[in-house]
Amino acid sequence: MTWHGPTFRISDGENIGGAWCLVWRKHDWLDEQYPEHLFVYADGRISLDRFEATDLAGLGRWLASGKIALHRDRPDAPEPSPAPPKWEQRYPEPCTDETFLAEVADEIARLAGRPRAADRCWDAIRAYRAEPTEGRRAALRDAYLAVPAHLRVFMLGDMDLQDRPLRVLVTALGERVDGDGPEVTERMHQDSLDYFARTDTAVAAAREREAVLHADDPTGTPQPPVVLTQTMYPGGWPDRLGDFALRNDYEAPFSHRGETYPTVVHGYWALSAADRADHDLIRAAATADEARERGGRAVRRADWPAMRLAVMAGLLRAKFDQHPELAELLLGTGQAGILYTGFHDSPYWRDEGPRGGRNWTGRLLELIRSELAVR
Incomplete structure (x- = not known):
């Protein structure tokens, strides 16, 4: 069987690791089968679609009764060809109910950290x-x-x-x-x-x-990632610097190529505009959110897809070069990965956890942190 994971369930406040595979389940009223998820967990619990639970012995009873099956019943299926001599056979033996139970026991052992x-x-x-x-x-x-x-x-x-x-x-x-x-x-x-x-x-x-x-590959236990979440401050930015200041919407005016921008968001969207008037209108926006809104509605430069990554890198370098206190804050993240999350940035720039996201902002922050460290 093909096992998928990881997954988990919570028991008494503890995360119990698990995995799942697909089996065929017999319909309770109709004479037909449908695919169902079979979950197994490190503590030996087994469940169908998370709700109907049993253990290894109970799984054996489900298989014996026909409640679940490893293969779909095909009354019209042709008779299998005679198996070649075992010594000459180049394919796995068929997965039977008995061997599947042994495989499930192995998977539980793996999840629990025991030898298979x-x-x-x-x-x-x-x-x-x-x-x-x-x-x-x-x-x-x-x-x-x-x-x-x-x-x-x-x-x-x-x-x-x-x-x-x-x-x-x-x-x-x-x-x-x-x-x-x-x-x-x-x-x-x-x-x-x-x-x-x-x-x-x-x-x-x-x-x-x-x-x-791989002689230059990092060794040792990696640091937990630094997650830069999007947070609203209706009363203004806090006086004491925190990770929020590493975000692109934090107000830290800087100069880049002869222009001054209130935030990285202002600079990014202003430089994306094809028309100079739109550039100036975006740069003058009262907030980063307003700059993002104006920038998204402006006509984009034709070469923007090819240059936007370099532009973002340049803006971030300028921000941290011209604000030593922010550079120290970035260096304080050590060697941790940086996950830039939020709602307003596109998945190209942010991390979206299991749903994806390319996290280019986080990756560029790690690059600039490295550059700052060697100065």
């Missing part, structure tokens, strides 16, 4: 490679078989060999792999061990190469 069946299998692989005894091979086989059957081919992340090296490794000498494959020999076991050794070498080389290429 695949994690325990990898631990068993490492243990067997360190000491390839028959007892550890048997333990590896048990760990491999605990992985949901329809997910086993993805265990090694190998599109070509899939999980064949592992299937050879868990099969005793002289036995046929999967019952219909080749008889396992010592050479085959060694080839499988060599496969894992080569994989380790390749992974180590890739990580070393990545460390070189």
